[in-house]
Amino acid sequence: MTVLRWAARVAQWRSVRAVAAVILVLAVCVGEIVHEPRLAHNPVFAGDVVVFYPEHPDDEVLWGGSAVRAAIDTKGADNVYVVLVSRGLGATPFLKPAHFNALSSVQRGTLREDEFRAAMAALGVESRNVVVLQDSAPGPDDNFAEMRRTALRFERAAAAAGRTVTHVAHSYVLDNNRLHRGNGRVIKSLLDEGLITDALFWIKPEFRYNVPAGDLVRFQALTPVDSAAVHAAINAYTRTEPRAGLEAIGFRSTPWYFWMLEWDANLTSLLHTAAVPG
Template sequence: MKDKKDKKIMGIIIVVLVIFGVHTAYSQYNNGNIKRFKDHVVFYPQHQDDEVLWGGTAIVDAIKECGTDNVYVTLVSDGSGVNVFKNNPKFKGIDRKEKERLRNNEFKACLNKLGVKKDNVIILADEAKKPGTHYDLMEKTILNFEKKLGSVTHIAHHYKYDDHIMHRKNGQVLKKLSDEHKVDDARYFMKPNYVSNIPNDKRDIYKVNNMKDYNTVKSALEEYKNVDNKNEKYGIGYTSAHSYFDYLLNDPSLTSILSIY
């Protein structure tokens, strides 16, 4: 009995040490100086799962800093083109709208776990009433937020340092408006393998620093991994990008990196 108790205590100690004391591969990037958000923050993931893979911990921090009423997530693409739908016979014959709906089941569940208000989730395919990617509507949405809210941090994908062409186009929408001085504060999601391209003083590093935040981001990630037939969630996000999910889940700090450059 004593051995079991000792093992349990040791297990708890190990978990605490991992969460709070282990330096990960990201540590070399941490400049320890995070630029504050404006009064409102809007994230623009291109696809379902981008928001948590590249910005999960940043979203949690934005909510802490600005309040849940002032953090928004705007989904730019319907996400229906993911290869999972082509490769898995389970999805044979379903139309594009159904593919989008299944992906959004995971997306909405993830954002709920992160603490984003339902009313602050904007899906551009629904706004446009047609499927596809909506870069023009993304631009209008950015400008509308600027006009309506005034003090806004906008976060999109990086316009140059990303291996996905749709991500780069997404970032180019925001970069263009930033270069034209139509937005005051533009920042960009960074994938870990591109971080070295960004100067140290232009990187904002977000790491979980307590168990509550760790569990929040981890549970959000798992909404893309867990299969829940009752709620029509089939692990589509994880299946389509499992290497990215595994990399992040193996990081005890669940790090998000934003470029301000």
């Protein structure tokens, strides 16, 4: 029986290595396909204030790290906010930390929030401008309702000061995650209703060719400072340091997206306008 258990473990380890190898090859190949040429300069957000709404921890770095840096560079850190809509309690890491299954929902949420806040600090977002919406029962629709209220508060506060806001959320149509699409629809619906005045929507790189050229908006880390900040934020999500509350939960769940981002020397963020049908 001992020999059989040993053989099963060896087979399992070989399977894990094989899957990891396939994922790595796919990430490199896709990363090469979607590699973006270097921009001469980044576009400028229309709003005086820019608010990003990642649905889960790490979304904002994977899909918008260089966009966040561009907003900080042009609008100033005081005018850039990141609102975490959900702490992503449903994450299912492939290679779980040893104690992961024993953690309560609250403990998992705390781990993911710690990683998110560490990444935001590395990215240069002011701590007072980091907002975490509490995961509420019975499900994600409640978080979307709070996301809507939060967006309206930003819009009204800015309007009262004679200023404008650009809201940046997930794509409402070009995403394979229904929660991401729901997140985008919150902002798109506010725009369609005339309750907000400007919005952009980030996409995963594999959807890049689904966006008409005129509706694609690209941002890149064009300076050493911006590049270092995005890499530091990536590191906050990918390193394991339990004493600092870092367990790389997001990275363990979808490592290929981190590899794809780092494969791009310019750390490109791809967004689209609200003109994309959906």
